[in-house]
Amino acid sequence: MTAPISQLILKSTIRTLSLALLSSLIIATPLLASEKASDHAAAHQASSQGSLVKLVRAGTRRYIDVNDATVAGYGPFLGCVAGTDHGAMGVHYVNGTLLGNLTLDPSQPQALIYEPSNGKMTLVGVEFILDSASWLAANNNTPPVLDGQVFNFVGAPNRFNIPAFFELHVWAWRDNPQGAFVDWNNDVTCDGQ
Numbered sequence: 001m002t003a004p005i006s007q008l009i010l011k012s013t014i015r016t017l018s019l020a021l022l023s024s025l026i027i028a029t030p031l032l033a034s035e036k037a038s039d040h041a042a043a044h045q046a047s048s049q050g051s052l053v054k055l056v057r058a059g060t061r062r063y064i065d066v067n068d069a070t071v072a073g074y075g076p077f078l079g080c081v082a083g084t085d086h087g088a089m090g091v092h093y094v095n096g097t098l099l100g101n102l103t104l105d106p107s108q109p110q111a112l113i114y115e116p117s118n119g120k121m122t123l124v125g126v127e128f129i130l131d132s133a134s135w136l137a138a139n140n141n142t143p144p145v146l147d148g149q150v151f152n153f154v155g156a157p158n159r160f161n162i163p164a165f166f167e168l169h170v171w172a173w174r175d176n177p178q179g180a181f182v183d184w185n186n187d188v189t190c191d192g193q
Contacts, residue, residue: 052147056172059107066121080190087184090115104146117192124174132164
């Protein structure tokens with residue numbers, strides 16, 4: 001005896017709905033796992049960002065007064081650096097002795113960054129600068145990383161007319177709306193020089 005057509009349609013519909021539900025779960029499971037992994041990665045990145053900013057801030061507190069920076073061997077390099085379309089970096093005070101140093105130390109950045117304003121210099125951040133050829137030769141061709149932050153590579157020729165280098169900005173003394181390690185800071189200006 002054959003089942004009535006309505007029962008066959010009902011069974012077919014239930015089977016189709018079950019397969020649709022099962023396939024949506026199969027598709028959604030990796031997405032949910034991926035979302036949890038990216039949430040964890042974002043939380044870890046925010047934590048490491050805060051950690052490095054705090055380490056740099058603690059290590060460079062002694063340079064709040066630009067006169068203390070000059071006594072320690074830092075000097076102005078190239079004047080105030082402003083972006084062509086947004087933001088600025090400020091005036092880099094570079095320590096020539098530290099430029100040849102391949103040790104990454106949050107309290108010993110190669111450059112301190114000051115914002116000029118009404119004849120005063122305000123410490124806003126730091127920049128770690130490493131000669132790329134020297135770093136790569138000493139570190140198996142791997143880029144420098146400080147507290148989880150990978151340095152940016154700047155090839156030659158460049159606007160500074162120096163050999164290729166790795167750099168990392170840390171806005172430890174002035175918040176940067178784009179992020180603590182982004183080169184240009186929209187909250188820094190060269191207008192006050």
